[in-house]
Amino acid sequence: FGGKLVTFENVRMPSHQGAEQQQQQHHVFISQVVTEKEFLSRSDQLQQAVQSQGFINYCQKKIDASQTEFEKNVWSFLKVNFEDDSRGKYLELLGYRKEDLGKKALKDSDQVAQSDGEESPAAEEQLLGEHIKEEKEESEFLPSSGGTFNISVSGDIDGLITQALLTGNFESAVDLCLHDNRMADAIILAIAGGQELLARTQKKYFAKSQSKITRLITAVVMKNWKEIVESCDLKNWREALAAVLTYAKPDEFSALCDLLGTRLENEGDSLLQTQACLCYICAGN
Structure with a gap:
């Protein structure tokens, strides 16, 4: 019709009152329609992808044709939706590959070992002497079938812990260890005292600990991923999303990704707002 x-x-x-029948007005509208050939071509490509279920190839073509890094990321994330092991591949897109991290850790440990090996002979002798001394000290405290050891029930902290253990009062023993800042002993005893005591001990430990990664460790141990998503600095949105991808249960995964996306969208920073799109893609929203 010539674009009309x-x-x-x-x-x-x-x-009107008294009128026997309603009147009708007949209108004819003629509009000029501008045809966007490029848009129609893209529409045809999408329709073909839908009919053939060829979404992976469609997304890959979009990735190859992307003009900006953000556009490339969006189509890369969308492509992962149609692939196996989507969480693992999302992590790779965020820059976290388990294999690479393992190699990096191995490389760092090798460098430490190499630097240790370059120490002077005197330092090596001193280190060897300390190592032998430590082994000797450790062997003195290892359980032995032939020797005897003292069970102290004095009034000091060790004696009180001993008395608690002898009566099976793991909770008191743990509290005494925490009071004396013996965190490792407290955790070990809490494990022996059962899951409930261990959970309470972990909470007390995290309340006392003030390291830079305490809140992250707390969330990982307590499985409180909402704390990470709600409280993290949004400059670390990648790390927060990586934690959710790694640990969140299937029934909470989408909601957590949505929550992080909402925070990014509402922040007011245009750069962060664009990253919210990636969180929504992970959520399937």
């Missing part, structure tokens, strides 16, 4: 769109409309006019 014709539409018809019948408008029923309100009837």
Whole structure:
């Protein structure tokens, strides 16, 4: 029709009192439609992808044709939706590959070992002497079938812990260890005292600990991923999303990704707002 769109409309006019029938007005509208050939071509490509279920190839073409890094990221994340092991591949897109991290840790440990090996002979002798001394000290405290050891029940902290252990009072023993800042002993005894005591001990430990990664460790141990998503600095949104991808249960995964996306969207920073799109893709929203 030469790019023209014709539409018809019948408008029923309100009837007046005493009128036997309603009047109708008939309208004909002629509009000029501009055809976007490029848009129609993209629409055809999408329709073909839907019909053939060829979403992976469609997304890959979009990735190859992307003009910006953000556009490339969006299509890369969308592509992962149609692939196996989506969480693992999302992590890779965020820059976290388990294999690479393992190699990096091994490389760092090798460098430490190499630097230790370059120490002077005197330092090596001193280190060897300390190592032998430590082994000797450790061997003195290892359980032995032939020797004896003292069970102290004095009034000091060790004696009180001993008395608690002898009566099976793990909770008191743990509290005494925590009071004396013996965190490792407290955790070991809490494990022996059962899951409930261990959970309470972990909470007390985290309340006392003030390291830079305490809150992250707390969330990992207590499985409180909402704390990470709600409280993290949004500059670390990648790390927060990586934690959710790694640990969140299937029934909470989408909601957590959505929550992080909402925080990014509402922040007011245009750069962060664009990253919210990636969180929504992970959520399937």
